[in-house]
Amino acid sequence: MTEMRMRDALREALREELKRDSRVFLMGEDIGAYGGSYAVTKGLLEEFGPERVRDTPIAESGIIGAGIGAALGGLRPMVELMTINFSLLALDQIVNTAAKLHYMTNGQMNVPMVVRMASGGGSQLAATHSHSLEGLYAHFPGLKVVCPSNPADAKGLLKRAFRDDNTVVFIEHTANYGFRGEVPDDPDYLVEFGKANILREGSDVTIVGYSGSVHQALRAAAMLEEQDEVSAEVVDLRTLRPLDMDTVIKSVKKTNRAVIVEDAWKFGGFGGELSAQIMERAFDWLDAPVARVCSKDVPMPYNRDLEFAALPSEEDIVEAVLAMF
Amino acid sequence: MTLETAVTGAPGEPELPAEQLERFLYEMAFIRRFEEKAGEMYTRGKIRGFLHLYTGQEACAVGAIHALEERDKVIAHYRDHGHAIAKGVDPKRVMAELYGRADGTSGGRGGSMHIYDTSKGMMGGYAIVTAHLPVAVGLGLASSMKGEGFVTLCIFGDGSVGEGEFHEALNLSVLWKVPVIFFCENNLYGMGVSFAESLSTEIPKLAAAYNMPAVSIDGMDVLEVHRETKKAVEHCRSGKGPYFIEAMTYRYRGHSMSDPELYRLKDEIEEYRRRDAIESLRLYMQERGLVDEQRWRQIEERVERDVEECVAFAEASPQPGIETLFEHVTKESGDD
Incomplete structure (x- = not known):
C-alpha cells in the first residue's frame, strides 16, 4: 500500500x-x-x-x-x-x-x-x-x-x-x-463494477452517495454520532451503471431509513431513481419517507456564499436525518 | 428523351476490362431495382420507419467502393443500402433488415438507416448527420497505429458540411495523417434545402483549407468515380494522409418515402435522368460492342430475379424472438 x-x-x-x-x-x-x-x-x-x-x-x-x-x-x-x-x-x-x-x-x-x-x-x-x-x-x-x-x-x-x-x-x-x-500497489488490483462499498456501518439510517457527496455523508455521519447519538451507515455506490441496489436495499432493511445525497439537482435526478427503487423494494421496512439532499434548483452562481448555499452540505444531511425521527 | 451520356473517356478501347464494366452495369441496375422494390414494399406496409432510397446515385457507391480492396472499410450515411451491397453485403440480408427480420444484417435491430456487416468491412450507416466522420478518423487512426494499412472510405452527403463535426473530423484527419477518403455525395439537397442556400462556399474549398487534396467529380459517371477514387486509395495507402472527393450526383426519389417534394420541379428530375448513370454506362458499352439489346435484357432479367429472391428471403425470414430483446445492450466478457 x-x-x-x-x-x-x-x-x-x-x-x-x-x-x-x-x-x-x-x-x-x-x-x-x-x-x-x-x-x-x-x-x-x-x-x-x-x-x-x-x-x-x-x-x-x-x-x-x-x-x-x-x-x-x-x-x-x-x-x-x-x-x-x-x-x-x-x-x-x-x-x-x-x-x-x-x-x-x-x-x-x-x-x-x-x-x-x-x-x-x-x-x-x-x-x-x-x-x-x-x-x-x-x-x-x-x-x-x-x-x-x-x-x-x-x-x-x-x-x-x-x-x-x-x-x-x-x-x-x-x-x-x-x-x-x-x-494497493498490486498491478492487478481491480475494483469490480456494480459493487457498492459500505464505508461506515450504522444502524439508524442509511446515507447513500457517490463521488464527492460521499465525503459529506461521512462527515455528517460523524456529526450525527457525536451530537445526536444517531448511528448512520454510509453507502458509496462507486458505479451508477451497473447499480448495486442489493447493497442499498439490504442496508435500508436494517436501518429503516434512507437519505440520498448528490451534488446534482433533485428534479429529475439520479436520486429520484434511487428513491423509487428503495420504495419499490423496501417500502414495508421504511419508518420515514426517503429523503434527498441535493443542489438547489438554480444554475450555479459564481459568488462564494451563493454557491455554498446552492450546494448540499453536511448540515443539510444532518437536518434531513433528524427530521426522520 | 434524348440521352447525353455522363460516362466520358477516350473513344475506342474501354477503360476497364469488359467483365468489370458488366459487373458495374449489373450492380448499378441491381441497386436501382432493389431500391424501387424497397419503395414498393414500403407503400405496402412491409417496411416501416424511415426509408431513404438511393436511386440516381448508384454510380457513387459502385464506382467508389470497387476501387477498394476487401480489407478496406466503408462507413456511410443513412442512405446506405447501395453502399452495403457494393461492399459485398448479402442483399438478401439487407432486405431482411428492412423488413426487421431475424435474418437481417442486425437481426431487425437497426433497420434501413443502420446496415452493418463487419465481416465485409461495412461499418454502418449512420443516421445522425456527420456523426460517422469522426468515427472514420478513428478507424484511420487504428489502421495507422496498428500498421494494418486498411483504407476507410467515408461517404456522406452535402448536408454534412454545415455541421461542426465535419470540420473537426477534417482537421483531425490531416493532423494525424490518417488513411481516410472523405467522399461527399453532393445530391444538391440536404433534405429539402438546396445546397446553394446552405453553404457560403464550395465544398472542395473547405477540404483544401485543411490541407488535403480535394477534387470535384461527376458522380453520374461511374468510370470517373472509379478512376478518381483509385487515385485517392493510392494516396491514402502510401501514407500521405486523407483525400477528399466531392461527387456531383442526384437522387431521383424524395429525401425519404414521406417527402412531398415541394422544393423542386419535376423538370429538374427529368433533366438529371437524361444523364442517368446506368444508361450512360450502357451506352458506353454499347458503342464499344460490349453489350447489345439482347445482353441488356438478360442483365435486366437477372436483376429482376435476384431482387425477387431478396424479397422472398425477407418474407420467409422469421420475426426476431421477443426473448432476444435484452441481448447485446452491453457486451460482457466472453460474449460474442
Whole structure:
C-alpha cells in the first residue's frame, strides 16, 4: 500500500494500463504537454510518447468520435474531455454512437473506450462549469458510469474500465483529486463494477452517495454520532451503471431509513431513481419517507456564499436525518 | 428523351476490362431495382420507419467502393443500402433488415438507416448527420497505429458540411495523417434545402483549407468515380494522409418515402435522368460492342430475379424472438 492523492492513483492506473496493453492509448485536451487540466496525466507524454499520449484540438465531438472509431479498429482508447461540462458538446457521440452500436449491430460491434471527465461544483466557476451530470449518463442503456470517491477505488475502477468491452464514462469529482488515501500497489488490483462499498456501518439510517457527496455523508455521519447519538451507515455506490441496489436495499432493511445525497439537482435526478427503487423494494421496512439532499434548483452562481448555499452540505444531511425521527 | 451520356473517356478501347464494366452495369441496375422494390414494399406496409432510397446515385457507391480492396472499410450515411451491397453485403440480408427480420444484417435491430456487416468491412450507416466522420478518423487512426494499412472510405452527403463535426473530423484527419477518403455525395439537397442556400462556399474549398487534396467529380459517371477514387486509395495507402472527393450526383426519389417534394420541379428530375448513370454506362458499352439489346435484357432479367429472391428471403425470414430483446445492450466478457 502507498499513500497518495486521487490524481496520483488515477495516473498510476493509466501508467499501468499503458504498460500492460499495447492497444491502450490516451487522447484529449491538454493531456500531453500541459499534463492534464487536473494534472492526472502529468509525465505520461514523456514516458510513453506522443503516439500513445495525444494532445488534441478542442473538439469534443470529434475526439470522442475518433475514440469510437479507434475502438472499432481494435484499439483501447481513453479520451479525456477535461470536464463534464464540455462533454455536452460530445453528447451525441456518447449517446447515439458509443452507447448504441453494440445493440444496433446485433452484437457485431462494441466500443471499448474510457471517457474521463471532471465533475462537480464548489470552485466558483459559475453555471456553465459546475455541472454534476453523472445521472444523465446513467440514464442511457449501453453505457457504464463510474464515479470513484477515493484514491484506491479510483485506481481499481479505472483499471477495470480499460478491461471493459463497452464505453465507460468515468467521472471524477474535482474536490476529490487532492484527497489522500492508501492505494494497493498490486498491478492487478481491480475494483469490480456494480459493487457498492459500505464505508461506515450504522444502524439508524442509511446515507447513500457517490463521488464527492460521499465525503459529506461521512462527515455528517460523524456529526450525527457525536451530537445526536444517531448511528448512520454510509453507502458509496462507486458505479451508477451497473447499480448495486442489493447493497442499498439490504442496508435500508436494517436501518429503516434512507437519505440520498448528490451534488446534482433533485428534479429529475439520479436520486429520484434511487428513491423509487428503495420504495419499490423496501417500502414495508421504511419508518420515514426517503429523503434527498441535493443542489438547489438554480444554475450555479459564481459568488462564494451563493454557491455554498446552492450546494448540499453536511448540515443539510444532518437536518434531513433528524427530521426522520 | 434524348440521352447525353455522363460516362466520358477516350473513344475506342474501354477503360476497364469488359467483365468489370458488366459487373458495374449489373450492380448499378441491381441497386436501382432493389431500391424501387424497397419503395414498393414500403407503400405496402412491409417496411416501416424511415426509408431513404438511393436511386440516381448508384454510380457513387459502385464506382467508389470497387476501387477498394476487401480489407478496406466503408462507413456511410443513412442512405446506405447501395453502399452495403457494393461492399459485398448479402442483399438478401439487407432486405431482411428492412423488413426487421431475424435474418437481417442486425437481426431487425437497426433497420434501413443502420446496415452493418463487419465481416465485409461495412461499418454502418449512420443516421445522425456527420456523426460517422469522426468515427472514420478513428478507424484511420487504428489502421495507422496498428500498421494494418486498411483504407476507410467515408461517404456522406452535402448536408454534412454545415455541421461542426465535419470540420473537426477534417482537421483531425490531416493532423494525424490518417488513411481516410472523405467522399461527399453532393445530391444538391440536404433534405429539402438546396445546397446553394446552405453553404457560403464550395465544398472542395473547405477540404483544401485543411490541407488535403480535394477534387470535384461527376458522380453520374461511374468510370470517373472509379478512376478518381483509385487515385485517392493510392494516396491514402502510401501514407500521405486523407483525400477528399466531392461527387456531383442526384437522387431521383424524395429525401425519404414521406417527402412531398415541394422544393423542386419535376423538370429538374427529368433533366438529371437524361444523364442517368446506368444508361450512360450502357451506352458506353454499347458503342464499344460490349453489350447489345439482347445482353441488356438478360442483365435486366437477372436483376429482376435476384431482387425477387431478396424479397422472398425477407418474407420467409422469421420475426426476431421477443426473448432476444435484452441481448447485446452491453457486451460482457466472453460474449460474442
